[in-house]
Amino acid sequence: MNNTPVMRSNAICLRVKGPFACFTRPEFHVERVSYPVITPSAARGILEAILMKPIEKPEAGKRHNKVGFRWVITRLGIIKKGTMFSILRNELGYGAHQKPENATGYDINGDRIRAQRHSLILKDVEYLIEAVIEVPPEARLRGGRQVRPSAEWLGRNKYHQMFLRRARAGQCFYQPFFGCREFSVAEWEVVERPPEKIPDQPPEEKFGMIFRDFDFKPMWDRWQPRDVQQNDCHPFVPRPANGWDQPGQRPDPKHFSAEAVNGWITVPERSEP
Secondary structure (H helix, E strand, C coil): CCCCCCEECCCEEEEEEEEEECCECCCCCCCEEECCCCCHHHHHHHHHHHCCCCCCCCCHHHCCCCCCCEEEEEEEEEEECCEEEEEEEEEECCCHHHCCCCCCCCCCCCCCCEEEEEEEEEEEEEEEEEEEEEECHHHHEECCEECCCCHHHHHHHHHHHHHHHHHHHCCCCCCCECCCCCCECCEEEECCCCCCCCCCCCCEEEEEEEEEEEECHHHHHHCCCHHHCCCCCCCCCCCCCCCCCCCCCCCEEEEEEEEEECCEEECCCCCCC
């Protein structure tokens, strides 16, 4: 067993702002209702839009390749919390891959396929995202031995500088967004020295329980090694007799109690299995 500790980069702080945001609460199934503040999962998605190199690969032929890193959100700063307001939107009543055979195009004016839903979203938001790049030791294993460059060098030098260079140049793999793809991040910039106290924010503010992130380890562990794969594109996961809703069949959602002190929400460390 490899007891080498994970290697982390220095903290990276990114300021992001946009006109709208919607960090959907899972307990509201039909109508979309946003959390009052950005979630760590949404913050991670913004950083991954600029730079990502996932350790776990979905392709069966690449499952042995563990080269990559993870984003770990440490703090969330609230510059502008935003105001809640409601909008009414037309949405399709079916997914793009579930189009009925007798449907004529994707006409949202058709009552049979149109669904009008209210969304309670945030307006005029601005946040600070503080995170580190984590390179686990298994990312540098080849045949049971460590290879160069080291995980420490990758985390503290290569990936760190790659992100700073791309963020300052405005480069991204896809447009970052606040929770939902239609609410894009209007602008972002790297903050060299984030303030310890964010101006115009109360000393303490509680937001209750908010979603932190999914734990995908149960899903990754279910994937079989390549020698027993039946499909080179997707893993072979037999459907259990008791359905998919049993423990270990789906990603495990994690929540935490969010409390802002001087405008900063400290995100607790994820629990390791």
